[in-house]
Amino acid sequence: MTITNFLLGEHAVFYAQFDNIEARLPEAESLPQVKSLGGMLAAALASHAQLENELLFDALDPHFGGSGPVAVMRAEHEQIEGTLDQIPAAEELDRAKSLLLHTITLARQHFAKEEQVLFPMAQQVLDDQTLSELGAQWAERRKVVLSS
């Protein structure tokens, strides 16, 4: 199994989480409730982005000189985290809701670019052994047992 397979699997779980938050938000009536949803999403997205940065993107950097599509994806991670970081300080319910919905929109767009551009590029640039070794590192970091 390769690193890109595993990261795609994480995206699938996020899509379910995005759908769930989008369905619940219109009925959310308290600021702490929205902040709690934002906090859970922030923690999950931060750990996903960190694994991408440290495993896949670091492996791709030598091929792109730290610029190009990899730099764009790293910048988008920061943009998404920056939006989520504003939620705890929000003083109005509508403001917190719109920040959370905006984050989900940004994340969906970002994930689509990874799935359609970056991951296919990684599968071309990195050899099969590297992709599998990075997959094994992913499993170790996520504490998932891989049968050999």
Ligand SMILES: [Fe+2]
């Ligand atoms: Fe990402």
Ligand SMILES: [Fe+2]
């Ligand atoms: Fe991703």
